Amino acid sequence: MTAAVETIAPPRYSVAARRDWFAAFVFLLPNLVSIGLFTLIPVVAGFFLSFTNWDMLSDPQWVGLENYQDILKDRQFWNALRNTAIYTLIVIPGGLTVSMLLALALNSKIKGTAIYQAIFFLPYVSSTVAIALVWKWIYHPDYGVLNAMLRAVGLPGVDWLTNPSVALISVAIVQIWQTAGYNMVLLLAGLRAIPKDYYEAARIDGASPWTIFWSITVPLLMPTIFFVTTISIIASFQVFNLIYVMTGGGPGNSTKVYVFYLWENGFSFFKMGYASALAYVLFVIILAITLIQARFLGRTPGLGGR
Amino acid sequence: MSARRIVSAIVVHGLLLAGAFMALLPFFWMVITSLKVPEDMFTMPPEWFPNPITFDAYERLFSLIPFARQFLNTLFVTVVIVLGQLLFSSMGAYAFARLRFPFREQLFLLFLATLMVPTVVTLIPTFIIIREFGWINTYMALIAPAALGSAFATFLLRQFMLTIPEELEEAAKLDGAGHPTIFFRIILPLVRPALAVVAVFAFIHFWNDFLWPLVAINSESMKVLTVGIATLAASHYGTDWGVLMAGSVLTVLPLVVVFFLAQRQIVEGIASTGLKG
Numbered sequence: 097m098t099a100a101v102e103t104i105a106p107p108r109y110s111v112a113a114r115r116d117w118f119a120a121f122v123f124l125l126p127n128l129v130s131i132g133l134f135t136l137i138p139v140v141a142g143f144f145l146s147f148t149n150w151d152m153l154s155d156p157q158w159v160g161l162e163n164y165q166d167i168l169k170d171r172q173f174w175n176a177l178r179n180t181a182i183y184t185l186i187v188i189p190g191g192l193t194v195s196m197l198l199a200l201a202l203n204s205k206i207k208g209t210a211i212y213q214a215i216f217f218l219p220y221v222s223s224t225v226a227i228a229l230v231w232k233w234i235y236h237p238d239y240g241v242l243n244a245m246l247r248a249v250g251l252p253g254v255d256w257l258t259n260p261s262v263a264l265i266s267v268a269i270v271q272i273w274q275t276a277g278y279n280m281v282l283l284l285a286g287l288r289a290i291p292k293d294y295y296e297a298a299r300i301d302g303a304s305p306w307t308i309f310w311s312i313t314v315p316l317l318m319p320t321i322f323f324v325t326t327i328s329i330i331a332s333f334q335v336f337n338l339i340y341v342m343t344g345g346g347p348g349n350s351t352k353v354y355v356f357y358l359w360e361n362g363f364s365f366f367k368m369g370y371a372s373a374l375a376y377v378l379f380v381i382i383l384a385i386t387l388i389q390a391r392f393l394g395r396t397p398g399l400g401g402r
Numbered sequence: 403m404s405a406r407r408i409v410s411a412i413v414v415h416g417l418l419l420a421g422a423f424m425a426l427l428p429f430f431w432m433v434i435t436s437l438k439v440p441e442d443m444f445t446m447p448p449e450w451f452p453n454p455i456t457f458d459a460y461e462r463l464f465s466l467i468p469f470a471r472q473f474l475n476t477l478f479v480t481v482v483i484v485l486g487q488l489l490f491s492s493m494g495a496y497a498f499a500r501l502r503f504p505f506r507e508q509l510f511l512l513f514l515a516t517l518m519v520p521t522v523v524t525l526i527p528t529f530i531i532i533r534e535f536g537w538i539n540t541y542m543a544l545i546a547p548a549a550l551g552s553a554f555a556t557f558l559l560r561q562f563m564l565t566i567p568e569e570l571e572e573a574a575k576l577d578g579a580g581h582p583t584i585f586f587r588i589i590l591p592l593v594r595p596a597l598a599v600v601a602v603f604a605f606i607h608f609w610n611d612f613l614w615p616l617v618a619i620n621s622e623s624m625k626v627l628t629v630g631i632a633t634l635a636a637s638h639y640g641t642d643w644g645v646l647m648a649g650s651v652l653t654v655l656p657l658v659v660v661f662f663l664a665q666r667q668i669v670e671g672i673a674s675t676g677l678k679g
Contacts, residue, residue, distance in 0.1 A: 113502065119581040120503040126486075127494035127513075130550035135516045138527030145527065152530075194421075201417045204410070214665055215422045218429065221661045221668070223610040225628040226650035229635055230432045233643050239444045241431055248447060273424070281672045305410075334520055337612045341632050355522050355613075362526050363617050372526050379523045386518050 146373035151366045163373035173374070175349055176357035179264060183353060184332040186268040191328055192321070194272055195279035200309075202280070203287045213284075216277035224274065228341035231270045232257065235342075257343055260350035267338050267351060275331070279324045286320030287313070326389040330382055354378055429654075436460070436647040443643055459644030463652075466639060468623050472630040473652065479544045479626060480608045486549030487604050488597055494551055495559035495593075496585050500568075510560075513553045521613070529617055543618040544626065548608060555600045562596035563589060599671035602664040609657060627653045 146163055150156035167173050198216055202209050219227065234242050235256035243253035256266040290313065298308045314321070336355040339345060345352035345360070352360075358378070362371035435443060436459050437452040463469050497503070498510050528547055529538075537543040570592070571584050579587075590597075612628040619625050625633065631649040639645060661668065 116501045116581075117503045120497040120501040120506075123493040123497040123501070123581070123585070124509075126490035127551040127553075127556055130490070130547075131513065131516055131553060133531065134528055134547045135519055135524055135553075138524035138531065139519055141527040141530070142523060145530075197417055198421050201414045201421075204414050206411075206414060206418075212418050212422060213669060214662070215425050217665075217669070218658070218661065219425055221606050221657050222429075222654045223628055223650075223657065225610070225612050225632050226432075226653040227428070229631065229646050229650050230428045232635075233435065233647065234428060234431060236643075239446065239448065241427075241448050244447050273428075276421075277425070278672065281669055285672075330520070334522060336522075337628075340612075340616075341635060344636075358522060359525075359613070359617075362529075368526055368530075375523045375526065379520060382520050383518060 142372045142375055145369055146376050148369040148372075150368040152368055153366075156369065159369070163370050164377075166370065167373055167377060172349065172352070172357060176352050176354045179350070179352060180333055180335070180354040183264055183268050183271075183335060184329055186265055187271050187332045188325055188328055190268065191272045191275055191279060192325065194276045195283055195324070198276060198280045199283035199287055200313075202284055213277075213281070216280055218277070219274045220278040222274075224337040225341055227274060228270065228338045231273075232342050235266055258347055260347045263343055263347060263351045267335075267342055270338055270342070271332065271335065275328065279328070282324050283317065283320055286317045290316045322389065322392055326385060329385055333378070333382060333385075432647050432650050432654075435643055436651050438644060440642075440644060459642075459648040460652075462642070463645045463648045466645060467630055467634055469630065469649065469652070471623050472625050472627050475541075475624065476609060476626040476628075477656075479541060480605055482541075482545050483548045483608045484601050484604045486545070487552055487555050488601055490549075490551035491555035491600065492559050492590060492593065492597065493585070494556040495563055496581075496589055498556070498560045499563035500571075500584075500589070501581070513556060516553045517557070525613065525617070528614075532618060538618060539620050539624050541624075544615060547614070552604070555604070558600060559593060559596050562593050566592050595667070598664065598667045602660065602667050603671065605660055606657060 145156070147158060147160055148156040149159050149163075198212075202212060234240050237243060237253060237255050237258060240253075240256070242256065246253055254262060257263050294312050294316070295308060298312055303311070334355050335353055336359065339351055339353050339356050340359075343351040345356050354374075355378070358371050358374045361367045361374060434450070434452055437455045437457070438449075439452075439454060439456050439458065442449055442452060494513075498506065498513075532538060532543045532546070535542070535546075537546065566589065571588055574584055574588060610628060611626070612632070615626045615629045616632075619629060622630070622633075627649075631646065631653060634640070634649060635646055
């Protein structure tokens with residue numbers, strides 16, 4: 097557009113439209129500041145930081161890809177990644193089974209659904225830190241109520257949090273316990289969306305409840321199951337609070353999970369560059385999971401389950 | 403057929419009762435332990451009901467750490483964040499749902515994209531930014547990153563606003579009402595159900611928040627409850643289970659109250675949006 101045309105032509109946008117722009121800017125300003133300052137800038141800054149060594153005392157030093165090369169050679173990194181993967185592999189099938197059983201039971205038109213739903217949901221709204229303390233006490237090897245119950249039925253007590261080969265499982269049980277009610281609500285909503293006609297037809301054909309479950313319920317519930325699985329994987333990969341309070345990463349390094357190792361590098365060892373590189377590796381892992389989900393469900397991530 | 407129905411009823415109720423027992427047992431045990439005298443805590447087999455009942459553990463809690471102050475810190479920070487998110491996210495939502503401006507769709511997609519960024523990715527840079535502002539160990543450190551709105555709340559409220567017919571605003575527009583009037587007088591009252599969902603989830607989330615307050619706060623009197631009791635547990639009072647359980651009871655209690663007041667919003671909110679934890 098030349099200057100001459102601009103002066104002759106009427107304004108391309110009306111006064112009202114421009115007033116809308118201004119209003120939009122004002123209405124969006126707080127959100128823009130928030131997202132810019134506390135998400136976008138940190139995402140970019142973290143990326144650059146991951147190519148530096150920085151202890152927060154002296155100036156950051158550019159080291160190129162060194163942090164990423166170190167990560168690949170870091171046995172603690174692989175240990176943390178393995179622990180996180182094992183933890184996730186316990187939480188997903190365990191959590192899905194428990195929440196599915198509860199959802200199926202609540203879907204069978206019984207009295208008191210609302211009360212049960214409220215009870216199952218209580219652990220989810222409760223503070224994870226407080227919950228972790230309570231479970232640490234329940235797991236106490238000598239005076240814990242769990243070992244007391246085991247001994248009452250003649251079983252030996254278990255070193256729930258002090259045996260390196262059990263501790264990760266014990267923490268995973270707490271996560272399953274805490275999130276079962278949440279997953280159940282999602283699965284129940286999915287179950288209720290399955291048209292009744294399908295069940296009627298199968299029943300007339302004489303199909304057993306077992307067959308009905310595997311050939312009707314599960315396939316039709318698949319989008320919800322997939323959504324629940326994905327958000328559980330993402331949550332399990334970022335587990336921190338439970339580990340911090342219950343085990344502190346021990347015994348040995350048997351429960352040192354990814355975010356705990358990252359936090360330790362950043363805020364105990366003050367290796368900010370290295371911790372940033374760890375954060376980016378995790379970012380890529382979680383992004384991959386999210387994108388797989390988005391492709392599978394054909395929806396924008398974070399909105400599913402409808 | 404009827405025998406089979408009875409069996410299935412027994413299985414269903416058995417499953418639900420077992421589930422309810424498992425869900426409630428830790429809460430029961432937390433409360434019981436907090437009311438015991440220290441000698442009764444370490445008995446085998448454990449006593450299911452405290453005898454005598456004592457509030458000593460609560461007294462110890464308030465004398466060992468500035469618990470009352472930490473409780474008020476948590477309440478203050480959480481309430482400010484909730485109010486901020488309600489106001490600023492519904493303002494952003496109004497812009498996306500009702501106003502025309504260049505790059506609106508692209509900007510909205512950018513908002514959605516930020517939902518995919520895990521908190522731990524922004525943790526260290528955010529810490530550095532807050533430190534540059536000199537806000538470490540202040541309320542601003544806890545409030546600022548959250549109170550200007552969240553992309554998720556903006557998204558949720560925008561979706562809700564899109565379902566409101568625009569005719570409702572036409573009359574006001576003809577009367578010459580500006581956007582602030584339409585927003586505050588017409589839209590906000592109509593999106594109250596969505597605001598309730600946002601408020602409840604933000605309250606639960608920020609009351610329970612741990613990792614950020616853990617790195618952003620370093621003095622006892624500025625700590626929030628989660629960090630306060632976690633620090634206490636890591637100190638040499640870590641074996642005083644009565645105190646730790648008393649702290650847990652008082653940390654969880656406000657959430658239980660909010661939960662029972664807003665149970666319907668919570669369940670419906672999750673079922674309809676798959677709200678992230």
